[in-house]
Amino acid sequence: VFDELDISKDSLFVKEYEGNYNLDSLVAFHYNLWKQGKVDFVLTSVEAVYVKLNELGVKSMHIIKPQKNISDALDRAIDQGKIRNSKKAQIVVGLVTIEDSSYSLHNAESELHHLPSMKAYQILKEFVKKINASLLQLEENQFILYATRGAIESITNGYSELPIVAEMEKSLEVSVSFGFGFGLTTKEAQENANIALYHSKNSVQGKAYVVTDKKVVIGPLDSQPQQYALRSMDEDILSISKKTGISVSNVSKIVEFLNFHNFNHFSANDLSDYLHLSKRSAERMLKKLLDHHLAQIVGEEQPYQKGRPRSIYKVNF
Structure with missing residues (x-):
């Protein structure tokens, strides 16, 4: 709409969320912009935010969901239900x-x-x-x-x-x-x-x-x-697999492991435990990643007094 009316969008501030939201943070987002003079008016799809902003004296409007949007959402829900039943x-x-x-x-x-x-x-x-x-x-x-x-x-x-x-x-x-x-x-x-x-x-x-x-x-x-996944359409995973010689399924496993660990540092033992592989297999994969500069050793740990310390790794993808 703004493009068609040739109106600059430089003064627009958008706060996106995916269903779950914190009411106070949403109200604070709009209120702070209004108090700083960056906005004159607030549009919100959350009625509770609209009520709160009104109490604070902020000019705002609650966006009411059109009937068509509601019926479209119900149609999508029905379609998803049919797909789920067919899968069952x-x-x-x-x-x-x-x-x-x-x-x-x-x-x-x-x-x-x-x-x-x-x-x-x-x-x-x-x-x-x-x-x-x-x-x-x-x-x-x-x-x-x-x-x-x-x-x-x-x-x-x-x-x-x-x-x-x-x-x-x-x-x-x-x-x-x-x-x-x-x-x-x-x-x-x-x-x-x-x-x-x-x-x-x-x-x-x-x-x-x-x-x-x-x-x-x-x-x-x-x-x-x-x-x-045993197969992947992800270009990054396919590229890493081709570069290192590690199978697509094992690269996918490593990516899942990194997501599970929030991309924190880990040892070969951590990786082998998660993938249900031998420590030697995990070390072989890590060596391939090291050789291709997709991983680096960032430290050591020694959980036991005897024995060699374990290397701590960080993956760069």
């Missing part, structure tokens, strides 16, 4: 493997060899009943289940837990790995389930992972689950 109906393939260290001690034809598998099938049958899913046994030690995204979100409490893993390991005295894959088709979901199962088997701390249709890895489900 999305196909999920779950792969489960059990590894019994005693298999090698038994004859392949013996009943003892089949016992963990039989028990696992019974436990999984009860599990799939709860989520209205179907279950098939692929091999002696591998099972596949078909469910919906909504069911998995519910049974895992929003991807934060999966008690059946501990239940099976305790009951069967075997190692159990779960991998859930989401997809628009069964084939895509099964490919993602295989990736999730790979992460489960290779994780130091967790036995259950999820890979979404967007190639986002979530897990481990029972140990402070994190999220990171």
Whole structure:
């Protein structure tokens, strides 16, 4: 409007916020500008701010939201609800493997060899009943289940837990790995389930992972689950990956780690604990970042009296 009327915007002062706001700070923003003579009039979309400014003698006006804006917002909310419901109906393939260290001690034809598998099938049958899913046994030690995204979100409490893993390991005295894959088709979901199962088997701390249709890895489900992307359209992440030779997924993990730590200084131990990697793997990644001037050593710490001190790092991206 100001552009079309050829009015200078130099004397405009805008305070933006995203839903959550502090009433006192908003009032102070406008009041201080008015008191300093920088503005003659205040427009605010927050009614409480308008009331307060009136009490302080500041000329102001409350911007009333047009009916169309309200109806448009409701339409968007309905659309989001439909999208959410359609996502909940999305196909999920779950792969489960059990590894019994005693298999090698038994004859392949013996009943003892089949016992963990039989028990696992019974436990999984009860599990799939709860989520209205179907279950098939692929091999002696591998099972596949078909469910919906909504069911998995519910049974895992929003991807934060999966008690059946501990239940099976305790009951069967075997190692159990779960991998859930989401997809628009069964084939895509099964490919993602295989990736999730790979992460489960290779994780130091967790036995259950999820890979979404967007190639986002979530897990481990029972140990402070994190999220990171296997693919990225972020030019910065792609550039760092290409420059250092660190995979896109690992660069994404490091970025998530930095966000988690508010970009503060950290040690290789901190990084390895967060990424569920060995300390050596974390140190290798950090060395690549150091070699390409994307990280620097800014100090040392020595948590124990004996042993070498640990380097403290700062990442420059």
